[in-house]
Amino acid sequence: RWELAAQQLQEALRLDDANVQFRTNLSNIYLNQAQEAFRRHQTTDALDALNRLFAIAPSSRPGQILLGDIEYGRQRLKEAKAAWNQAKTLGATERELGDRLERVTEELPVESNFERLTQAYFDLRYEEQLERPVGFDIRDALLEARRTVGSDFAYWPKHKLVVLIYSAESFRKLRQETPEWVGGQFDGKIRMPLPSGQLDTPAVKAILFHEYTHALIEDLTGGRCPTWLNEGLADYEAARHQPRPLLRLREAHGQNHLVPWSSLSEQFSYSLSHEAVSLGYEQSYSIAHYLVQRYGFWRVRRALKTIHEGTPWETALTGEFRIKLPKLEAAWRAELPEFLTASQ
Numbered sequence: 001r002w003e004l005a006a007q008q009l010q011e012a013l014r015l016d017d018a019n020v021q022f023r024t025n026l027s028n029i030y031l032n033q034a035q036e037a038f039r040r041h042q043t044t045d046a047l048d049a050l051n052r053l054f055a056i057a058p059s060s061r062p063g064q065i066l067l068g069d070i071e072y073g074r075q076r077l078k079e080a081k082a083a084w085n086q087a088k089t090l091g092a093t094e095r096e097l098g099d100r101l102e103r104v105t106e107e108l109p110v111e112s113n114f115e116r117l118t119q120a121y122f123d124l125r126y127e128e129q130l131e132r133p134v135g136f137d138i139r140d141a142l143l144e145a146r147r148t149v150g151s152d153f154a155y156w157p158k159h160k161l162v163v164l165i166y167s168a169e170s171f172r173k174l175r176q177e178t179p180e181w182v183g184g185q186f187d188g189k190i191r192m193p194l195p196s197g198q199l200d201t202p203a204v205k206a207i208l209f210h211e212y213t214h215a216l217i218e219d220l221t222g223g224r225c226p227t228w229l230n231e232g233l234a235d236y237e238a239a240r241h242q243p244r245p246l247l248r249l250r251e252a253h254g255q256n257h258l259v260p261w262s263s264l265s266e267q268f269s270y271s272l273s274h275e276a277v278s279l280g281y282e283q284s285y286s287i288a289h290y291l292v293q294r295y296g297f298w299r300v301r302r303a304l305k306t307i308h309e310g311t312p313w314e315t316a317l318t319g320e321f322r323i324k325l326p327k328l329e330a331a332w333r334a335e336l337p338e339f340l341t342a343s344q
Helices: 003-015 020-039 043-056 061-073 077-089 100-111 138-153 168-174 201-221 227-238 247-254 261-268 274-295 297-308 313-321 325-342
Strands: 115-118 122-126 161-167 190-194
Touching (some): 061 077, 061 100, 100 168, 227 261, 227 274, 247 274, 274 297, 274 313
Parallel strands (some): 122 161
């Protein structure tokens, strides 16, 4: 959609190279093209647009920040830090940069020495000294997640997903804000510690399936999925290998202390107790399980698509399942005892 405007401005600049407004407008078009390509995971197109931008606006702060984001996303941490430092030199504010420089400065000493295993769909990095468990190949587990979870969501990303495998010590060092019970993380990259000693293969696979599901949902909803539904679907996929025990959910149900759907996403704050967050996960999983079993995954996918279009999740669920939200929540509550019994 930008091509015609870009062509016209290129011609205008050829005729009047000193025109500041023409140059500014063309710079904005190139920046927008780069940002759109980056959102679509089209790295080559994004970098091409940035090269065109820097050719006419070498001091573009937003361009340098985006260049850093691109390099960070493909695990080129030194290049990302250089781009963000250049943006800072050009006058980028702390508000524009956020915690980017602090984050990459912490990660560089650990992750720059990671070994690399690459394949068609994953860029896998792991600590050199990390002992690889006998009889377990994490690449096979990732491909299994791609096949299985992808089939549910009818989505198989064409771009490579960065997967970082840490020792438990390094993971905690870099993720000090995360509680001890956090088993993995997705922030555009899958990050997880590989436990030392005896490997619990189902537990590791459950974490991978959980975090890979987050990666798909991020793409399919543009980051708009409510936390409770995001976590519930991720646990639904993880349960293929290690179902949650549902202890907190049984307790809450027995005491009539279930969390209303409208406030369920608030149940995932790191400031809450482990027990409170566990209830959030278990209840969200039970809802996701109910929606999939009652309506089919294909309708859940359609609801996610509607959320991606900007529709509030309450409206998306009501529209897709043809039932008002209070009645949908009541129907889940009515089915919960049977679900808990079957999960024992």
